[in-house]
Amino acid sequence: MTDLAASPEGPALAAGRKVLVRLEGVSKIYGAGATELRALDGASLDVYRGEFIVVLGPSGSGKTTLLNLLGGIDTPSEGRIVVGGSDIGRFSDGQLTEYRRRSVGFVFQFFNLIPTLTAVENVELASDLLKEHREPRAVLEEVGLGDRLDHFPSELSGGEQQRVAVARALVTDPPLVLCDEPTGNLDEETGKKVLGVMRELGRKRDKTFILVTHNSVIGEMADRVVRLRDGRVASITVNETPAEPEEINW
Amino acid sequence: MRISRSTLKIFRDIRRSRWQFVAVAVVIALGVAIFIGSYGSFVNLRSSYDRTYEELDMGDLWFDVADAPAAVASDARAVEGVIAADGRLVVDLPVTVPAIGEGPIQARLSTLPGDDRPAVNDVKVTRGDYFTGPGQVLLEQGFADFNDVPVGDAVRLQSTDGAVIELTVVGHAVSPEYLFVARSERDLFTPPSSFGVMFVPYEELAPALGLDERINSLSLRLDPSVDAQAISLEMSAFLEPYGLGAVHDRDTQLSNQLLQLDLDGFESLAVVFPILFLVVSSLAIYTLLNRLVQSQRGQIGVMRAMGYSRGQVLRHYLGYGLVIGIVAASAGVALGYAIATLLTQAYGSFLTVPFISTQANFGVLAIGFAAGLTASLIAAAIPAWLSAGVRPAEAMRPPAPPAGRHMLIEKLLPPLKRLPGVVKLPLRNIWRAPSRTFYTAFGMAAGVSLVLVAASFLDSYDRAIDLQFGRIQNYDARVNFVAPFPTSLADEADGIERVRDAESLLEVPVELSTDGGRHATLLQGLEADGDLLRVYTPGGDRLEPAGGLLITTVVANLLGVEEGDSLNVRAVVPGAQAVSLTVDGIAQQPLGDVVFARLDTAQALTGGQPIGSALLVSFSGDPTPALESQLYALDGAGSIDFTSDIRDYLDELNSLFLVFTGVMLIFGVALGFAIIFNTITINTLERQRELATMRTFGTGIGRLASMLTIENVVMGVIGVVAGLPIGYALAQYFAQFYQNDLFDMPVVIYGRTYGIAAAGALIVLLLAEIPAVRFVRRLDLPAVVREIAT
Structure with missing residues (x-):
């Protein structure tokens, strides 16, 4: 792992922390020639263990592309994504699968739960992949759904569904959790609850959360805010005193 | 034991869409059941015949001789490799069976040892006893049953000196030589009302015929x-001085040959028809799972994002095929086994096979199970492969909506643009989603064509019977004579009351030969300008023999000859010379293997005498005992075959074929129903989001139902239109399996059958709309919206 003191983005923040993922000039290009589209264009970023990053930007700025690349569900056209000394951009499909299985958890805007599995079974769908994992029921209790274990997604509210998705992302105990507009489909009150759960678990379990959103207010609770514009990292702001989710309003 | 959550997902997904999965499973189960039912019956029947032959010491070789001393059997036993030899008398004689009537019928009397069981061709006594004393006769069971002749009744025959010998029926018996009773190769459908097989003690018959210590078989x-x-050749040479006639091995033994023809057709149908079912079933599963994979793109993306490998996703979606396959194949095996047992017992008892094997044939069950499972897995393989290839990032994105565009027809006919939305929208949907249109049309076409194939058997049989008895055989009775008679006898018959017309027929066994091969058949000589036995071309035009031959399409194909070609024709009678005859035309002959010529041509082949061997008679009204007696009174009349009896007998003989075909038809209808139901239901399910959205806009159930119906009906009509010619083509293909030298049925599908199949398919389509519309009515709009991305 790289020493964070050398990180251009926040020596003060980085003190004593380690880089989890390093992006070096990463681009994602769709099409070619006249129809070429650079969804991400030379993005560089160090992601530290245990931090809470909020990625902001307008539609089409490359937020989701960045998340997909970090999560190993898409591969970069240019640049390197270094994790534990290896460039995951050069990983085979099998290696990427292993990376996603052990190192990444996903939370999506539309929850993406399996409708035919109950809350606990949705979480177990992820935990089945690893011999060593956290107890699914315990994780669901941790996100406040101890009494909704056997409910199907259609029997849960949007906020509850999203908390199931958070539990599913955390049950394999990955160091990195990627959230794509996790509050985009929730009302403010519910959204804050979900963010609260994420923030708390991030701190308690030293997880890195990268949260992509349109909603700039959510940036107030981040350790760092990364702003994207036209596929490029426009700015990185370090938040010395992040707000608690219940303190922010949108 | 805890099952993995991905496996649990399979079961839950199946439960969620249970009716589609049930429909598909039914389709596979039917395919497996048809295979096991029909092929299992085939195997059971074959082993039943074999067991019967084994238990009753069926012969391996038969030699007909004119007259030989009984001692030749002892000589034959001395030949190396001969286990047993039995000499006997086999004669066709008129006998009187009072239980049937006072007029004689023709009987084949076959002798058995009076004091012991024969070493070859034993009989199984099914009622009564084997011979216990003099003056007894055993009746072949089928004959006894058909005519209700009980044990204890009498049979009368005449000895050569004119004395009447009365025999008592001591029992009913089944013989391995007569499991299928036919008078001869040329006269296969002999009704038991005019022909029967009887077993008489040698000691009884030989003296009555003045043939003590003599045999002819x-x-x-x-x-x-x-x-x-080698033994056949050796024995033939040995028997030559005794007037050697026909020599048969088991392959050419008439009953066995006919059963074998039957079995061969059965075997082919038992394999090919289920394959058709399983192929169609596979396509139904493919459609279902392909759409499942499409609808679960988001879920696949999530699983891949979680760390499920391609292989795991592939196995997951193969799992659906595996579950369907195991459940359906198991059900199919159970159903098929039951069908096989029932069919075998029915067929066996109909043919009076005494030893029926209905043991489970594990090989057949295993093949059926494996075929069902394989069909499911193959069908699941492509969707599963596609699912594994879904890139997780792409799967996360909602699919781009299919391009909406104007229909070509709208461009060509601009007024169509002004159609109301309730019509225009569904028409555009058909255009917009070509794969859905294709699947729906395919489902309909498959359903319609399967029904047509099964129905074609019935239609073809009906047409063949109609052709044979409505057009070709224009006579009401055929009087067979024990010896050739002068054709002037026809005038005498003409004089009998109620007789409208009588014509002489001369039947001559002939051998036809060309450079391409030879074929033994029966030549029927027809009176010039006669009208009681007509010959038609396959196109339905009447044919009249000129100086040459009219041959059937079967013979033409066998010998590779066409109209105008020449054939060498030799009557199979001592001293006859081959003559060259021209083929005057090619005829369609549904039943039997015969060729036709003018009466004088036939007479020329046998020495030129003005003789006939049978009289064809037409009369007004139904056959009566009085008419029968008058016909029997014609000099030399041996037996009378009434056309109505033959027709009834044929229907009975074919009843099992018809039952089997009926079962196929029911299965075809069930399969068609399942496919159509499935297609329509999936069509609705996969669009629940679109339908929910329209309902949230305030579109009424009635309007949605109308739009769905218009869309499905248009796609259904496309399928039906495609299915009709496909069905006919498949029927043509399947016809080869039930056609042979003896049965040349034209492939026919009646117009009304097309109509019923098409209307039936559209009715099923409309019925399938009911659950679909109910589904739309019950759509839980918030739930659908909540699950929108899953």
Whole structure:
């Protein structure tokens, strides 16, 4: 792992922390020639263990592309994504699968739960992949759904569904959790609850959360805010005193 | 034991869409059941015949001789490789069976030892006893049953000196030589009302015929390891001085040959028809799972994002095929086994096979199970492969909506643009989603064509019977004579009351030969300008023999000859010379293997005498005992075959074919129903989001139902239109399996059958709309919206 003191983005923040993922000039290009589209264009970023990053930007700025690349569900056209000394951009499909299985958890805007599995079974769908994992029921209790274990997604509210998705992302105990507009489909009150759960678990379990959103207010609770514009990292702001989710309003 | 959550997902997904999965499973189960039912019956029947032959010491070789001393059997036993030899008398004689009537019928009397069981061709006594004393006769069971002749009744025959011998029916018996009773190769459909097989003690019949210590038939059982052909040649040479006639081995023994023809057709149908079912079933599963994979793109993306490998996703979606396959194949095996047992018992008892094997044939069950499972897995393989290839990032994105565009027809006919939305929208949907249109049309076409294939058997049979008895056989009775008669007898018959017309027929066994091969058949000589036995071309035009021959399409194909070609024709009678005759035309002959010529041509082949061998008679009204007596009174009349009896007998003979076909038809209808139901239901399910959205806009159920119906009906009509010619083509293909030298049925599908199949398919389509519309009515709009991305 790289020493964070050398990180251009926040020596003060980085003190004593380690880089989890390093992006070096990463681009994602769709099409070619006249129809070429650079969804991400030379993005560089160090992601530290245990931090809470909020990625902001307008539609089409490359937020989701960045998340997909970090999560190993898409591969970069240019640049390197270094994790534990290896460039995951050069990983085979099998290696990427292993990376996603052990190192990444996903939370999506539309929850993406399996409708035919109950809350606990949705979480177990992820935990089945690893011999060593956290107890699914315990994780669901941790996100406040101890009494909704056997409910199907259609029997849960949007906020509850999203908390199931958070539990599913955390049950394999990955160091990195990627959230794509996790509050985009929730009302403010519910959204804050979900963010609260994420923030708390991030701190308690030293997880890195990268949260992509349109909603700039959510940036107030981040350790760092990364702003994207036209596929490029426009700015990185370090938040010395992040707000608690219940303190922010949108 | 805890099952993995991905496996649990399979079961839950199946439960969620249970009716589609049930429909598909039914389709596979039917395919497996048809295979096991029909092929299992085939195997059971074959082993039943084999067991019967084994238990009753069926012969391996038969030799007909004019007259030989009984001692030749002892000589035959001395030949190396001969296990047993039995000499006997086999004669066709008129006998009177009072239970049937006072007029004679023709009986084949076959002798058995009076004091012991024969060493070759034993009989199984099914009622009563074997001979216990003099003056007894055993009746072949089928004959006794058909005519209700009980044990204890009498049979009368005449000895050569004119004395009437009365025999008592001591029992009913089944013989391995007469499991299928036919008078001869040329006269296959002999109704038991005018022909029967009877077993008489040798000691009784030989003196009555003045043939003490003489035999005219020798049968042998051979050591299985010896060369039967060599022994046949050796024995033929040995018997030559005694007037050697026909020599048969088991392959050419008439009953066995007919059963074998039947079995061969059965075997082919038992394999090919289920394959058709399973192929169609596979396509139904493919459609279902392909759409499942499409609808679960988001879920696949999530699973891949979680760390499920391609292989795991592939196995997951193969799992659906595996579950369907196991459940459906198991059900199919159970159903098929039951069908096989029932069919075998029905067929066996109809043919009076005494030893029926209905043991489970594990090989057949295993093949059926494996075929069902394989069909499911193959069908699941492509969707599963596609699912594994879904890139997780792409799967996360909602699919781009299919391009909306104006229909070509709208461009060509601009007024169509002004159609109301309730019509225009569904029409555009058909255009917009070509794969859905294709699947729906395919489902309909598959359903319609399967029904047509099964129905074609019934229609073809009906047409063949209609052709044979409505057009070709224009006579009401055929009087067979024990010896050739002068054709002037026809005038005498003409004079009988109620007789409208009588014509002489001369039947001559002939051998036809060309450079391409030879074929033994029966030549029927028809009176010039006669109208009681007509010949038609396959196109339905009447044919009249000129100086040459009219041959059937079967014979034409066998010998590779066409109209205008020449054939060498030799009557199979001592001293006859071959003559060259021209083929005057090619005829369609549904039943039997015959060729036709003018009466004088036939007479020329046998020495030129003005003789006939049978009289064809037409009369007004139904056959009566009085008319029968008058016909029997014609000099030399041996037996009378009434056309109505033959027709009834044929229907009975074919009843099992018809039952089997009926079962196929029911299965075809069930399969068609399942496919159509499935297609329509999936069509609705996969669009629940679109339908929910329209309902949230305030579109009424009635309007949605109308739009769905218009869309499905248009797609259904496309499918039906495609299915009709496909069905006909498949029927043509399947016809080869039930056509042979003896049965040449034209392939026919009646217009009304097309109509019923098409209307039935559209009715099923409309019925399938009911659950679909109910589904739309019950759509839980918030739930659908909540699950929108899953």
